[in-house]
Amino acid sequence: MILGILGVGHLAATMLAGLLKSGLDPASILLSPRGKGQELSTRHAIPLAADNRSLVEQADVVLLAVRPADASTAVAGLPWREGQVLISACAGVALECLPVAPARALRAMPLTAAEINASPTVCFPAIAEANMVLERLGPVIPLASEADFEVATVNAAVYGWAQDLIRRTAEWSAQKGADAQAMRRLVALTFVAAGRLIDEKPDPMDALLADLVTPGGITELGLDVLAAGGQPALWQAACEAVHARLIRDSGTA
Ligand SMILES: NC(=O)c1ccc[n+]([C@@H]2O[C@H](COP(=O)([O-])OP(=O)(O)OC[C@H]3O[C@@H](n4cnc5c(N)ncnc54)[C@H](OP(=O)(O)O)[C@@H]3O)[C@@H](O)[C@H]2O)c1
The missing domain is CATH 3.40.50.720 (NAD(P)-binding Rossmann-like Domain)
Structure with missing residues (x-):
């Protein structure tokens, strides 16, 4: 071939x-x-x-x-x-x-x-x-369909946003004095770990997250700060904007 x-x-x-x-x-x-x-x-x-x-x-x-x-x-x-x-x-x-x-x-x-x-x-x-x-x-x-493909194409942009979150977290850590190379590796592999766990465990995603969010703990604290700043609505708005562009360009609406 x-x-x-x-x-x-x-x-x-x-x-x-x-x-x-x-x-x-x-x-x-x-x-x-x-x-x-x-x-x-x-x-x-x-x-x-x-x-x-x-x-x-x-x-x-x-x-x-x-x-x-x-x-x-x-x-x-x-x-x-x-x-x-x-x-x-x-x-x-x-x-x-x-x-x-x-x-x-x-x-x-x-x-x-x-x-x-x-x-x-x-x-x-x-x-x-x-x-x-x-x-x-x-x-x-x-x-199963080209319409599904357009939705899934949004994920190609999410891939870049994930890289941006990794970069910003690693850079923030280095600015706080942590070893830049070690933090780059840790943060990158943390995103890999989060993805692999969701991919490889069949449990509902909200149950997997609930396991992480101890009441009064640090995960909850961060999620509350993000919510006050507009998450997850902001992230969803970004997905919607990319999807709207894709269906406009492809005419698959
Ligand atoms: N970059 C990504 O991460 C990514 C991910 C998924 C999908 N895509 C898709 O992949 C496509 C390419 O993206 P890219 O980032 O690789 O763009 P790119 O770096 O600009 O590459 C496009 C290449 O196509 C060549 N080209 C244009 N018309 C041609 C023709 N008629 N015959 C032969 N070669 C021609 C261009 O040559 P010249 O330089 O001579 O114009 C250029 O080298 C896009 O449609 C994008 O949606 C990209």
């Missing part, structure tokens, strides 16, 4: 790093020439397509990772064929905006943790050939 990557920018570079780490043979990948294509082709001995037409002619699965505004024009007029699969990672670009028939298309939303094979990646619809690529980068979570 040849995997073509059309649009070799920031996201594609992280996915490529994860694919290579997973043991994917560089000879089975083909890069489009713009962006980081030339540089990554030279660095990892990955074939470089002469142009997008040649890439689509040779690839069995094509990963589309151009900016959303470029997505439709990037795939239009190329020699798509039966049996081929397009994975679009473009946020807010509806399937109907990707003219790749008779190839099949799906949407996927990898996170940059693909680079360390730790990206939970949602997709719609599930297509086996695409799954074989995406599961190299972390757990794949198939969704």
Whole structure:
């Protein structure tokens, strides 16, 4: 199977790093020439397509990772064929905006943790050939509809907000005199621990949280300060704003 990557920018570079780490043979990948294509082709001995037409002619699965505004024009007029699969990672670009028939298309939303094979990646619809690529980068979570996918895409922004909370907590700790490296590690792994516990224990999430919130304790104290400042309504408003933007852009309302 040849995997073509059309649009070799920031996201594609992280996915490529994860694919290579997973043991994917560089000879089975083909890069489009713009962006980081030339540089990554030279660095990892990955074939470089002469142009997008040649890439689509040779690839069995094509990963589309151009900016959303470029997505439709990037795939239009190329020699798509039966049996081929397009994975679009473009946020807010509806399937109907990707003219790749008779190839099949799906949407996927990898996170940059693909680079360390730790990206939970949602997709719609599930297509086996695409799954074989995406599961190299972390757990794949198939969704039931494109509307669900738009909701789930908000999580790609939440990933950044989580990183911001980690950074701010680690920096605050360092400003208080704690060891910066130790705090960076502690806070980052605390977010990993919080996520893993919720993912791996089937208990209701409010029950898991209730276990943590001792009346009069420090978790409760912090939650009260956050509530006085507008949480969780503020966080929900941020989710709503991102979702509204995504459904406006994709027309999947
Ligand atoms: N960054 C993330 O964390 C992330 C996460 C999930 C999904 N995404 C999605 O991934 C997509 C790419 O994001 P990004 O951050 O990687 O953007 P980016 O760094 O700007 O990369 C986009 C690349 O596409 C190239 N390109 C544009 N039109 C092309 C065409 N017709 N043929 C070949 N290459 C073309 C650009 O080349 P030039 O530089 O020559 O214009 C650029 O190298 C977006 O749709 C975004 O929604 C990103």
